[in-house]
Amino acid sequence: MDSRDPHYVSGSESDADYGHRPPKRARHSPPADRARTNGRTTTSSSVLPPLSLSILGVEPFDEFIGEVADFVHHSILTRPADLQGEIEVEAKIGVLRDRGGNRLNLPVLVETILAPKATDCHFESNMSQAQHQHFNILLNKLKEASDKPGYHSSSIAYTHAHLVDTFYASENSREKIRVTRNDKTGEVIATVKKVRLGNLDVYSPKQAADWRISVNVEVPVQHPLGTPTHSRRKDRISYSHEEFVVDLTQVASYSATGSQPELLHELEVEFANSRLLTSAAAKRNLEGSPEHERSAFDELIRAFVNNARILARNANGGWQ
């Protein structure tokens, strides 16, 4: 069994890079039988040598974040050439429901990404008023803490906006045209057609909420003619942190018939800066680019996923 000799090395295999110095974690433990443990200095005190993160000395590649990064990257780079507008990448917090209206129930114990169109379910971007208020309190406290001297991270900025969206049918596409106004001054803030590039659903059975990642293009258009099909009033608090904005919104949705409005409570996190994101996407893993430019996109996605997870896990309870 020569091929199993420990010193056999196949010429066709390329060497991994073993040269870097990965982190180790300080570790302590009571004395114990170390008979089968090797390669480290034994000690008679209660302090064990640091434990490496793995047999390779590093954390393995994060498959979940890699999948989200691939999806967003693909959606951005394959968008139709005639769609000129702002790329919007957001994660909405809500619930995945089956056809019967119950929360989706798959035979898995932890968060995972659904295969597109493989499960008969829909995403509901809504939460209870109590959950909404809970997030408001948590985010306010975080903003307050971030204003204090010596805070460990970047400060959080806060804006409160009252907006009215009015929707119109579009003559030559299925997307509606949205006119957004300042509810107090009537000033038109945006007139856009929002085109969906793709969705990715995250099922989170351990938490009270699931989430959906959406990639859209908001294409500026001329102010539409005709009668609006429906409208909605938005009372929105936006918390900005570095490259991200968390929007906490109360929505009153009015149908054209003038009946009682439907009340919704929405929470989403989105990229603050469309140009920065698309620029990073274009340079992702680009040969010849410096490493920090090649990896910038995946670092942005990691922080985005972390933020969405933190929001989803706080649909009940304090910060986790």
Place this chain on the structure above:
Amino acid sequence: MDSRDPHYVSGSESDADYGHRPPKRARHSPPADRARTNGRTTTSSSVLPPLSLSILGVEPFDEFIGEVADFVHHSILTRPADLQGEIEVEAKIGVLRDRGGNRLNLPVLVETILAPKATDCHFESNMSQAQHQHFNILLNKLKEASDKPGYHSSSIAYTHAHLVDTFYASENSREKIRVTRNDKTGEVIATVKKVRLGNLDVYSPKQAADWRISVNVEVPVQHPLGTPTHSRRKDRISYSHEEFVVDLTQVASYSATGSQPELLHELEVEFANSRLLTSAAAKRNLEGSPEHERSAFDELIRAFVNNARILARNANGGWQ
């Protein structure tokens, strides 16, 4: 809407700990529109300020590792009091198959943990000879690299054993008794009854392999009387790294009828030190214990999960 004021703080909410200093990642990017980005010094060069890991400044709790830690912890602490023996915690690399013998197919895109008994499938602890040889080459190269001066992690030790297991029916339990001998000298190495405490299956649709975590107790017993029911020859290379042993084993399994042996190729990673693990489990999150003792168990599980992932992801291709 007073309750949504940014400075409203509910007295019933406890403050999170914002005092620690989490890591940030150095980050560079081309100049871009920073209009909606706030809270950081703007810069005219191509270097952006470091990006925080999240709006809280830290990575969120890892739900997957938490679930594995809870499972192993529960299995160890709730074992029957009359089972005196070595706790064995291992992850086997193989494939989850449905009733028809095909690889399991759930509508998810990334690794997740199966809810126990919710899916009609079984785990097959086997791989092709080519995969087995591939792992042998990878692990040998890693061992070789770890022997060189200045290697970044602990060294890897290597042993090669030829063993024979002989199985006997047990009089008063459904578990068989296993007698393990050195195949060359005939020396008896162990006479045990292996009692399963629990399994947890990890479905990994992006990889060529799934994995199963098993918690067992190996109870030493008297040498059995009577005729063996079956036997197996094991040609095993063990690679030891810190608290873990990776076993790469070729198994020839003989039924009692004396027909041709069935050949299997197995790969597993297990904890090297049962007493260390059970001691850490007993102190997990124990009130009054120092933080390093309370967290030692979860740190061990993190490295264990990382090692299992690294093995599963290399069922095809080089180290990932």
